[in-house]
Amino acid sequence: MYSKPKLPDSIQLAHGSGGLMTRELLDEIVFTTFQNPYLEQKHDGAIVPLEGPVVISTDSFVVSPIFFRGGNIGELAVHGTVNDVAMCGGIPKFLSLSFIIEEGLPTSDFLKIVHSIKVAADASGVQIVTGDTKVVESGKGDKIFINTTGIGSPHPKGRIAMEHVTVGDQVLVSGPIAAHGMAILSEREGLEFESEIQSDTTNLNHLVDDLLQNFGPAIHLLRDPTRGGVSGVCSEIAQDSDLGVVLRETDFPIDPQVSAACEILGLDPLYVANEGILCAIVDGNDASEILSFMKGHAKGSKAACIGAIVEEHPGKVVMESSIGGKRIVTPLIGEQLPRIC
Amino acid sequence: MYSKPKLPDSIQLAHGSGGLMTRELLDEIVFTTFQNPYLEQKHDGAIVPLEGPVVISTDSFVVSPIFFRGGNIGELAVHGTVNDVAMCGGIPKFLSLSFIIEEGLPTSDFLKIVHSIKVAADASGVQIVTGDTKVVESGKGDKIFINTTGIGSPHPKGRIAMEHVTVGDQVLVSGPIAAHGMAILSEREGLEFESEIQSDTTNLNHLVDDLLQNFGPAIHLLRDPTRGGVSGVCSEIAQDSDLGVVLRETDFPIDPQVSAACEILGLDPLYVANEGILCAIVDGNDASEILSFMKGHAKGSKAACIGAIVEEHPGKVVMESSIGGKRIVTPLIGEQLPRIC
Numbered sequence: 072m073y074s075k076p077k078l079p080d081s082i083q084l085a086h087g088s089g090g091l092m093t094r095e096l097l098d099e100i101v102f103t104t105f106q107n108p109y110l111e112q113k114h115d116g117a118i119v120p121l122e123g124p125v126v127i128s129t130d131s132f133v134v135s136p137i138f139f140r141g142g143n144i145g146e147l148a149v150h151g152t153v154n155d156v157a158m159c160g161g162i163p164k165f166l167s168l169s170f171i172i173e174e175g176l177p178t179s180d181f182l183k184i185v186h187s188i189k190v191a192a193d194a195s196g197v198q199i200v201t202g203d204t205k206v207v208e209s210g211k212g213d214k215i216f217i218n219t220t221g222i223g224s225p226h227p228k229g230r231i232a233m234e235h236v237t238v239g240d241q242v243l244v245s246g247p248i249a250a251h252g253m254a255i256l257s258e259r260e261g262l263e264f265e266s267e268i269q270s271d272t273t274n275l276n277h278l279v280d281d282l283l284q285n286f287g288p289a290i291h292l293l294r295d296p297t298r299g300g301v302s303g304v305c306s307e308i309a310q311d312s313d314l315g316v317v318l319r320e321t322d323f324p325i326d327p328q329v330s331a332a333c334e335i336l337g338l339d340p341l342y343v344a345n346e347g348i349l350c351a352i353v354d355g356n357d358a359s360e361i362l363s364f365m366k367g368h369a370k371g372s373k374a375a376c377i378g379a380i381v382e383e384h385p386g387k388v389v390m391e392s393s394i395g396g397k398r399i400v401t402p403l404i405g406e407q408l409p410r411i412c
Numbered sequence: 413m414y415s416k417p418k419l420p421d422s423i424q425l426a427h428g429s430g431g432l433m434t435r436e437l438l439d440e441i442v443f444t445t446f447q448n449p450y451l452e453q454k455h456d457g458a459i460v461p462l463e464g465p466v467v468i469s470t471d472s473f474v475v476s477p478i479f480f481r482g483g484n485i486g487e488l489a490v491h492g493t494v495n496d497v498a499m500c501g502g503i504p505k506f507l508s509l510s511f512i513i514e515e516g517l518p519t520s521d522f523l524k525i526v527h528s529i530k531v532a533a534d535a536s537g538v539q540i541v542t543g544d545t546k547v548v549e550s551g552k553g554d555k556i557f558i559n560t561t562g563i564g565s566p567h568p569k570g571r572i573a574m575e576h577v578t579v580g581d582q583v584l585v586s587g588p589i590a591a592h593g594m595a596i597l598s599e600r601e602g603l604e605f606e607s608e609i610q611s612d613t614t615n616l617n618h619l620v621d622d623l624l625q626n627f628g629p630a631i632h633l634l635r636d637p638t639r640g641g642v643s644g645v646c647s648e649i650a651q652d653s654d655l656g657v658v659l660r661e662t663d664f665p666i667d668p669q670v671s672a673a674c675e676i677l678g679l680d681p682l683y684v685a686n687e688g689i690l691c692a693i694v695d696g697n698d699a700s701e702i703l704s705f706m707k708g709h710a711k712g713s714k715a716a717c718i719g720a721i722v723e724e725h726p727g728k729v730v731m732e733s734s735i736g737g738k739r740i741v742t743p744l745i746g747e748q749l750p751r752i753c
Binding site: 135 | 543
């Protein structure tokens with residue numbers, strides 16, 4: 072009934088107006104891609120079937136560049152939040168999706184990102200049920216920022232809590248470290264490596280589901296070592312549990328290309344962000360069985376046991392180096408690599 | 413155990429690192445302000461008690477300027493999402509809170525905003541249970557963007573759905589229109605009015621709760637006329653219900669200062685954003701009783717009946733003007749006032 076403007080080649084300020092152009096953008100790209108009964112309520116929100124209690128987690132993604140080897144900001148935004156819900160021992164079910172777009176973003180880039188979100192959401196078993204789109208003037212944002220908030224249900228066999236971490240627990244990682252941060256860095260201007268390091272961005276909720284299903288209370292704590300890396304996660308665990316963490320440098324799984332890139336740039340891979348691995352603090356008695364299980368899982372084939380929880384040096388992380396020395400691992404203080412997620 | 417850096421005068425890139433400085437910022441400002449048992453889980457998410465089904469809504473706020481007469485981006489971010497949950501017939505209970513801060517934001521501004529969020533959340537009866545903080549380089553954002561995602565439960569007496577809108581329904585607004593958009597505009601450079609128009613930003617969930625409690629199924633649809641204004645909401649209703657909407661210009665409540673400012677700037681108040689009023693489409697038989705109830709409510713003292721749902725001109729909104737004419741109200745196509753929320 073009203074003449075519908077055709078989608079232009081780039082996103083315009085008017086696409087965030089809440090008027091006809093916003094609706095056009097949503098109808099042609101967002102609703103078409105994600106169609107489901109919840110979005111079709113076309114409320115300012117959605118009513119979804121979910122038994123309580125509810126696990127909720129939120130993340131805003133500002134990664135730069137928005138496209139990188141191994142992924143883009145769209146799938147990262149799905150995986151990041153899906154993984155955070157999983158790390159709380161939750162089974163993620165529904166996501167909200169909110170865009171802050173800088174005027175001028177090519178519509179084709181937006182389409183690619185939305186498509187990646189759909190593929191990642193489907194693979195993770197979550198539905199996009201409500202959303203929001205804002206557009207800011209050129210120079211007031213950076214291409215696109217994405218917020219996702221995930222809700223889900225606690226896993227019936229999950230007993231994840233800091234207070235379950237105890238002396239004798241083993242520290243497992245589900246895969247090689249530092250890939251995401253180095254992939255982002257290698258994309259940035261002036262830091263192109265000849266090798267093609269790929270981000271490890273992926274969902275971990277199915278792995279967590281399977282781990283909890285099989286080992287339930289033996290999984291004491293789960294964390295995904297994103298910003299701050301494995302060091303950040305271990306420092307938090309040491310501080311919050313008031314126990315010590317010992318790590319063994321030689322046992323860390325790391326891709327040789329990633330390791331070489333870290334060395335060239337003088338970065339410690341322990342501090343570099345990951346987006347597709349988890350740290351699990353597990354009961355010492357079940358650790359080897361859990362590790363075998365992880366290694367047999369599609370998302371954990373290169374898993375390793377990298378350390379243990381100890382009584383000594385409470386609140387501190389100590390690294391046993393490859394040449395036999397020991398050093399205290401301090402948490403990252405400031406910024407190592409800005410905007411990696 | 414580690415020497416703690418003191419909070420500097422402005423937010424730095426390192427505050428988004430996920431390292432010690434992020435934790436410092438969160439501990440000193442965010443956790444201290446919002447303290448509750450859910451945040452203290454210090455997971456990457458929260459587990460909250462909520463019976464299903466779950467109402468969920470999300471909004472990213474990019475309003476410029478971030479401080480304006482009558483409010484700031486912080487309380488706006490609470491009210492906006494709380495109201496969206498309420499408009500779906502939900503009782504909002506919990507909010508996630510995610511910041512994208514531009515490096516250089518004065519820490520005192522951040523503190524003020526966080527404080528406003530706390531006050532608004534308390535007044536709205538919701539708790540901030542999980543969050544995220546990202547920092548982008550100077551020039552890659554605009555001071556601060558905030559995403560909130562709200563979850564809650566459907567009101568037991570709510571029967572809100574587009575399919576309940578029917579011929580004979582009356583269109584009520586809970587207060588004077590166009591205040592928020594004009595307050596924002598009047599703050600912007602070069603558009604200072606002598607009058608001090610205030611944003612109407614406020615929570616509407618208690619009003620909705622009381623309306624549903626007392627009139628349940630007679631409330632057919634609720635919408636908050638934010639971006640796109642009352643015109644946007646009415647156009648959507650006409651299109652989605654395939655019925656006509658008649659509005660009476662003389663019956664619109666509007667503050668004389670707001671009206672004057674609209675006239676000076678050539679803006680139609682019907683398209684200007686509101687952040688503290690709702691449009692209710694209610695059963696014609698109960699409309700006058702519902703209107704009286706609204707007028708007796710703290711959040712609806714200036715409520716008015718502004719129109720009706722009719723069989724004629726399906727899909728269209730027709731305005732009966734003050735001088736007796738009729739005109740079709742088209743929805744806003746593009747951008748009237750960018751970044752008002």
